[in-house]
Structures are given as C-alpha cells and as structure tokens.
Amino acid sequence: MKLDxxxxxxxxxxxxxAAEYAWQRKHPVDPGTRAGDYEFKDTMASLSMGLGSLVAPYVSKALxxxxxxxxxxxxxxxTVAVAATATTTALDVVRKLRSDDFGQAGVAGWDTRELNRTTQSAGDTTPVQPVLRRVTGGVAAIAVASTVLVVATEWGARTTGEKFFARSPLDLGDGAVVATLAVLGWDFIYYWNHRFDHExxxxxxxxxxxHSSEHYNLSTALRQPWGDTMTLYIPYSLLALLGVRPAHIMNARAINLIYQFWIHTEAVRSIGWLERLLNTPSHHRVHHGTNSEYLDRNHGSILIVWDKLFGTFEPENAQPVYGLxxxxxxxxPVKIAGHEWVDMFKDVASADSWNDRWSYLLRTPGWAYGRQKARLTPAA
Incomplete structure (x- = not known):
C-alpha cells in the first residue's frame, strides 16, 4: 500500500x-497582542483535530x-428516512389542524388558556401543543439526518476515482504533464468546494x-474536520473521466494539502510579485479573518487566480481578527468537531416546515443564524 x-x-x-515558535521567541511582543503566538491549549486542540482527521476515514469506512x-x-x-419523512409530514398536518382549531374555538379536552400561558412564557405565541411540537421536531431531525446519511454515503460510493476511471475511454498515462494537470485540476475543483464550504x-x-481557532499559526493548518465523508462535494474524481489515473489524483490531493500548511502563519508578510499568482499567507490570513470585508473571501488553495476570476478576492489591508x-x-476536540452539527439539527427540529428544515442545511450559514436569532428573540 502506497503511503499518503x-x-x-x-x-x-x-x-x-518548531521553527515558527523559535522565531516568535526571538521576536517577542506583549502577551496577547499577536494572534500568531502559540497557546498550549489551542495548539493541543489543533493537533488533536489533525490526528483525528487521520483516523476518521477508517472509522467512517467501518461504520x-x-x-x-x-x-x-x-x-x-x-426505510428510516422514508418513514420519518412521512411521519413528520403527517404530524405537520395534525399540528396545523390543531393550531387552526385552537385559534378559532379550542378543542375539547384542552385548556387553551393554560396552553397559551405556557407557549407565551417561552416566547412562542403560536397556540400549538408543546409536546406535539417537540415530537414533530425530533422525528423531522431523524428524517433529515437519515436522508443525509444515505445520500452522502451513496454519493461517495458512486464517485470514486476508480469507478470514474473505469468508465473513461481515456488514459493519459504517467509523466510530469499529467501530474501537473492533476494538480491544476484539483486546485480548480477545490476552489469551488471550498467556496461551497462557506456558502x-x-x-x-x-x-x-x-476556522474555530482564534490563533493563526502553523498548528492551525492541522485543525482539520472529522466529518468530510458526510458532505456532497464536487468529486475530484471527475479528473479520472479525463483520463487522469487515480494515483495522480491522490498525489494532487496531498500536494494541495501540503502547500496549504505553510500559508497558516503571520511570520511571512509577503512574497512579492508571486502574491499576484499564488495563494500566500497574506491572502489566507484574509480568508481566516472575521472582519466583515474578509468574510467568504480568498478560497483558493495553491493559486489565488480563481478568486480573482470569480470575484471572491480581497487583499489584506486591516489586521484580521481570527476565529468564528x-x-x-x-x-x-469533540465539541469543536461536532457543535455545529448539533446546532444545525437543533434548528431543523425547531422548524415548522420542510422548506425551513432543508433551508437550515442548504442555505447559507448567515441565513440560518439570522433565522435562528429571530426565532429565539422574544416578540416585543
């Protein structure tokens, strides 16, 4: 087996x-004034996420x-996905009927005054039985989660490099030209997948x-996710349909990741004219910044030209504020890896329609957080 x-x-x-840390020691600043400085707990969290990302594919394959x-x-x-979807739809109808009944004349056996006091005290003026709402939300979350599980697994199984290469009438063989084509092709697809990561x-x-670290140093590059098998990426194996052998595609992946390691630093301010072509520490600091002008910018991996071509480039002007x-x-590490998944499915469970449930997954994070804030803010 070839080693990654x-x-x-x-x-x-x-x-x-180690070299970056030594450089920081030789160029000290006041504590807390340089986001690139190493903090023990933060660094250990990043290293733990990196180690976990190496193990996660094997665990995912087994499960x-x-x-x-x-x-x-x-x-x-x-079966679970279909049954939970049907049950949720039926419960939506029941909740709508009960809501209409409550709003008009009440339903025999229910004390609507007490129910209204209960819902209004929670900041919810919709007169729907709380237990029914919770049951519907729980079943809806199961429906969406099981559907995601089935779709993501099926997508991954059907889009492997080996399967696509077997269907291709082309075989470009080996050599430097093919290896370069694989790297450039991966870089282009990566731009769009990375952009979708944010959108x-x-x-x-x-x-x-x-993006969860408030520090920015080389250890941040190793803070990698554990759940990338649960997503629907544009498959890099599309390169195999062009005749690129799967081994070249995997090497292109590795080159892509290795290149991105060095751009996670504040020690390198600029690399001169190459800034116009390559993704650099300066460009990637922008990508990690939470400054309003920096959000969802500079998605490139090796090349920055994709961002310039597709309108997502932003130069580094102000000092970035890192984190979320x-x-x-x-x-x-477990909370870092899983908290957004938990929040997302809580939002799914809180939604009252299929449109909102799937919007919490498929629309932008900004839309979801805005909707979430509006839902949790009591009416004036």
Missing part, C-alpha cells in the same frame, strides 16, 4: 512549527461502509472546525 504523502510530511510539519453495499444496512437507513451550511458544519463570528470558547 501528507503522512510522510508530518515530520516536516513538526519541524516547521458507513455497509451502507454503500446496498445490503440490509442501506435498506434499513432508507452552504451543511458543508460549513464540517468546515468551520478549521461567534466563537465557541472551547478546546475540547
């Missing part, structure tokens, strides 16, 4: 972090592999892990 180039690069990663084989597990998951909440739930727009204030 990113694994082989681990000693270099460690050495580079979700049976779903991809179209056997009993897949049929069970599909689709389902993708953001996975990707925001990487609302920071989570934890160094617990």
């Amino acid at each position: 180039l990113t694994v082989m690069a681990i000693p270099a990663f460690v050495g580079a972090m 979700l592999g049976p779903l991809a084989k179209h056997g009993k597990a897949a049929k069970t998951a599909m 689709v909440r389902w993708m953001w739930a996975m990707h925001e892990v990487h 727009t609302t920071n989570i204030d934890t160094f617990n």
